[in-house]
Amino acid sequence: MTAVRSLLDWCSNTTTIVFIRDSSFGMPAVQSVHLVGLTVLLAAILVLNLRLAGAGMMDWSLPAVERQLRPWAWGATILVLASGGVMFLGNPAKYLANVSFQFKMVSLALAMLCQFGLFRTFFRSDPGVRRRAMNIVVAGLSLTLWFSVGWAGRIIAFV
């Protein structure tokens, strides 16, 4: 653990991170990238779940919606991860000690576990083969998890 901490401390003192953290438009720019990424990523997840629940995008099959949105969702993921990483490295100790940040990381892990593990078959097959109530429950759970990641992120600034 101490090795990880000293690596984080070293990263947080690199000229790039210090420059972004201490310049007056560095952090707003990084946070803007984070928000643009969040907008696209959560919108893609919303569209996917609406299709799963049978509440729109019915011209395309669920796997087709997933395929069309995949490059945009991954692009947005890169934006969110890169900007989030820079924010975190600006002050690692502050984030690690923040209860809302801890909650955000746990929700993120859970959301990914569900998306790519538990609910995987739901997003890879035709929703018509299952009862609609089941699809709605899964879509609701998935959206709740992903949006709680966003909420936890916003609350970091207030606790």
Place this chain on the structure above:
Amino acid sequence: MSVLSWCQWLEQTSLAVAISESVWLFPIIEGSHILALPLSVGMILMFDLRLLGLAFQGGSASRLMHDVLRWSKFGFAVMFVTGALLFMTHASQAYENVFFRTKLVLLLMLGINAAAFQIVFYPKMARWDAGGGTPLGARVCGVLSLIVWIGVIVCGRTMAYQL
């Protein structure tokens, strides 16, 4: 009454004071303003991608528009109410902030852009609904929307840093 003194009056209203002084109201309102982004702006961007032929090929554009607008209308309602409440708490600072002013100009541009699409291109949408062949003008509306919405997000985030 000047705009600035109206802003100062707005900040003194009991509603604005209650929001500013509450421990949870401000975070909840600000959080709702940000988490409504995927619902409002995000859904519009999904339709812009269709206009530009970058996603949702092979299906009806007007049905997709109907599907995403249903959610984005709700998202924009949340945006407007929470945005107005946030503005009340920092009205005079926001009024004098260059990023807030830019954000309002960009929103006005987006309103005109959306109205132009609705009036000029929406009525003839059936002609290019299924296939490619999206008119150049409709594509221009899509590009403008995509770029200017990102500008709105950048201005909104940056102004919050300066208040």
